[in-house]
Amino acid sequence: MRVVEKPWGRELWWAVTPAYVGKILEVKAGQRLSLQYHKEKLESMYFVSGSGQFVYGEQVLTIEPGLAVTIEPGTVHRIIATSDVTVFEVSTPQVEDVVRIEDAYGRSPSQAQPV
16 A cells, blocks of 8 residues: 655555556545646545535535545546545546646646646
C-alpha cells in the first residue's frame, strides 16, 4: 500500500492496476480538496464517515456516510470537510489527469497536475 501525504490529509492507495486505481481519502476537518475536474479520468466515491459538502457540478451535496457519487470526466467537484471525512475512491488509472480551478494550499491552477 502507498501512502501519499496531502495538505488536506492523505491518500492510501490500496490498488493500482492498468484498469483502475483504488484509494482511501482521509480529509481532515476544516480542509478542502482543490476545485477540479478531469479530462479523461472517471471516478466513483463512497463516503464512509464524516460530514461536510461535496461540490458536484452545479449541485452542493451534503456529505454523510453512505453518499455515493460517480464523477464523469469534465464534472467540476470538490470535497469540503467539516469533520474528518473518509472516502473510498475507485477510478480509471489516469491519476495525473487533474485540472485545478481553485486551490486553498497555494498550488496553482493547472492544465494537468497530480492532486
